[in-house]
Each structure stands twice: as C-alpha cells, then as structure tokens.
Amino acid sequence: MEKSQQNAHTYKSLKIERKDPTSGVFYLYLNRPLQRNALSSDFFTEFPHALSSLDQNPDAAVIILSGSGDHFCAGIDVKVFSTLTNLSSSYPDTARASEYLRRHVKFLQDAVTAIERCRKPVIAAVRGACIGGGVDIITACDIRVCAKDAFFSVKEVDLGIVADMGSLQRLPGIVGYGNAVELALSGRRFSAQEAKELGLVSRVFGSKEELEEGVSILAEGIAAKSPIAVTGTKAVLLRTRDLNVDQGLDHVATWNSAMLLSADLKEAVAAQMQNRKPKFAKL
Template sequence: MEESYKSIKIEGKTPNSRVIYLYLNRPSQRNALSREFFTEFPKALSSLDQNPNVNVIVLSGTGDHFCSGIDLKTLSSVTDHSTSTDSGRFSEKFRRDIRFLQDAVTAIERCRKPVIASIRGACIGGGVDIVTACDIRFCSKDAFFSVKEVDLAITADLGTLQRLPAIVGYGNAMELALTGRRFWGLEAKELGLVSRVFGSSYELDQGVRLVAEGIAEKSPLAVTGTKAVLLRSRELTVEQGLDYVATWNSGMLLSDDLKEAMSSNIQKRKPVFAKL
C-alpha cells in the first residue's frame, strides 16, 4: 500500500473501510496506458489481493476520463521493427510483448477480490479491455465508449474480443468492434455493458461507494468464492459448473463465516466477519 507508482495510485477514502480505490493516474493524457502501467497495475492488484484489510477494489480514473486507450508511445515501442532484421524473431518477440500486455488486464480476473469499474468520460480501446475484465461496471450518463482499435488498423488484442460478447451478446460485440463507433452511458446500460448509469460524476461516486461498502461487509469467503465460481463457469457446461461449485463449497462452506451469518440473523444484528 505504501509503494509509489507512476501510472496509478491507491487510496483509502474512509477509515476502517475495506474498500480501496485504485486509480489510473495520468489525467493530462486522459489516463492513456503507459508502458509503466502494464508493469505496475498487476503488481498493485496482487498486493491488494493479498492485503487482508481489502475486501473490494474500485477502479476509476483521475480527472475527467476513465481511460483513452493505450498510449501511442507504448504502442510504437511494442511495434518498433528497427532493432531486428529477422522477421521471425521480431514476430516471436512481438507475440511475447502482446501476451505481457494482455496479462496486465487479466490480472483483474486473477484478483480474488471483486473489482468494480467506476467509469466517467472516455473509455476507449484499452479502457474497454480493462472494464470488460472487471466484475461490476457502473458509469455516469456522460461516459462514452469505443472499441477503437479497428480505426487504428489493429485487431483488438487485450481482451475485448474475448470478453465483450459474453457481456453484450455476439451480434452487438461484432457491430461495436467492426464500426469502432462511440456509444454513451445509456446505450451501454441498454447493451448490458454497465449495470447502472448515474446522472453525474458525484452521483456515480456515491452510488459506487454504497455498492462497494455493501459487498465489503459480506463474508469475504462467500464473495471471493462467488467471483471464482462465476469466472470458472464461463468455460464449463452447467453440469460441470455444478460439480465445480459443489467441490468448492465442500472445502469452503463450513466456515466461521457461515456460523456468524446464521447467528447474526437469529440475533437480528449486523454480522462481523474475520479478515481473509
């Protein structure tokens, strides 16, 4: 929590809260993703994942925008062919570089704690890659989105094409990815990309805080288990998913959290769960 980062920042807003805010922090560049981001972001998520005082992570951007996509300097450094005359070796290195960038986004799913995206302003290209990996997405009415890579002569490669169809449907994902068109908060809600749209940035902040604090008060074993099982179930048949959750609960269900939930319900009081 004390480590200093160049491209992101971490804040706790309320004393004793188990909600932590992780910000993309390049406001003068509309939070474009620098090379440092792809190293710092997974490192920060891993640290928060292992921190027993953190139950929920809210991911947002400083300034007026969530993320304007990958920084063109970062893109240029990855695609620079000048240091190699061997196209085969360059292509092999290029593939490793893409996998490195992909891994930073997938770190959101690797994190056991739920990650809530709070989106205002621009969410373009790499920003869409990031939010589609998040567990819950909220936005302000003036937020706008674009799967922009096709306009840069790129096939989106950091996760949007893999995750977006499951969120908005195959046909909608195909249309958004092929046109690269801009769409706004209310349409994002209609498509299912976000769960709620708020009228202003202030209302967004307050709404996200209430949801995050509510989740943070629940059993951390139940919350992390729910995330893990839902993510795993994307790859399984219903029967395989049922078997997976049965195996999961056989190891996790009979916990002190279950006892506390039951006793607090009987005693009509708020449950208090141990840290994870």
C-alpha cells in the same frame, strides 16, 4: 483521507487510496489525467503489482477502479506503439520480430487479466472516455457502472489493429456476440445509456457526485459480506463462465465441499437469529 499502506509503493501511472480507515473499500485510480489516463508502458508493469498488493492486503475487501480527472481511459498511449515498432525493426528477421511481438502482446494481456486473478471484487466506475484499452479493462472487471457523461468505443480497428487485450474475448459474453461484432468492426462511439441497454454497465448515474456515492454504497455493501463467500463467488463465476451447466454445478459442488463449513457461515446464521449485523474476520 488516509494514505493506504499500499501506496508506500510509488506508482507512475496509478494511485491507491483508502478514503475511510475503517472501510474495506480501496480505490485504485488510473492516474495520468493530463493524458486522459492513456495506458503507458509503466501501467503494464504497475497494474498487476497494485492489484496483487491489494489482493494480499487483508484490509482490502473490494476495489473500485476509476480514472483521475474527467476520463476513465483513452486507450493505449501511442508512444507504446512507437516503441513496439522501433524494437521490432531491430530484429534480424521476420520470425524473430514476430516472436518478440507475440511475447509482448501476451505481457500486455496479462496486465488486464490480473483483474480476474485478483480474488477481491473489482468495480469499474467510469466517467468520460472509455476507449480501446479502457474497454479491455472494464470487461475484465466484475461490476461496471458509469456516469451519464461516459462514452465508449472499441477503437482498435480504426488504428489498423485487432483488439488484443481481451475485448474480443470478454465483450461477447457481456453484450452478446452480435452486438460485440458490430461494436468491434465499426469502432463507433456509444453512450452510457446504450452501454446500459447492452448490459455493458449495470447502472448509469446522473453526475460525478452520484456515481461516487452510488459506487461507494455498492462497494461498502459487498465489503460487509463474508469474504469467503464473496471471493468464492467471484472465483466460481469466472471458472464456470466457459463450462456447461453440469460442469459448472460439479465445480461449485467441489468448491463448497471444501469451503462451505466456515466460521462465516456460523456467524451469518447467528446474526440472522439474533437480528444483528454479522461481523466477519478478514481474509
């Protein structure tokens, strides 16, 4: 297994691997397995950095996001909440404490939104627990798959807080408003099969091994496609998510007016005519 150049930067909460030196698929792991990959303070600084480094790496075409060990993510580490409480109490008045908290929440949100800023597709591969902040993370991913042992919970209401890193904004568009309300207000645990029925994940695999093989096949298939088309498709889907159909069509017309006439289009057409696999330049 090759250690990626991206791993030249040492992370406390993450790990990056490139399992095949000829592949465009890179693996980004939440890497605190003894804490069920609970999100530490380090994560919120390191995660955007790692995604940015992969985004800028021309060898990286697709990112698989997973958790080390038996779980994806148990949510935010309680130590983060303790730190916030202690810091807030050090301010001389409520207004200043509130202003600090708002800035810090925006900082936490930005770490998750970094998934959407990354041009390369991010596929969440979930095993075990995906709780609270874990749900925030996967709802920002482009594709979500899981093993049958996965379970999920929008848990924040049970901690006496409002989910604030994206679940309440992204989940309704994925599972429907009514389902999102029920999950967020109850905080209940739901299974991999229910996640599939709700549309939160697109596929459920029977075991860890099947998940690893299945998500690898999916990622390799995407990585073999035109990077201009793949990154453009992600960008247009995100940009037009909150637009009406006419606005979305106008946006993609503008996008393609700039990006349609690429070397990738010529190569894709030639490959089809010659009955061979296309070979695209890196992005």
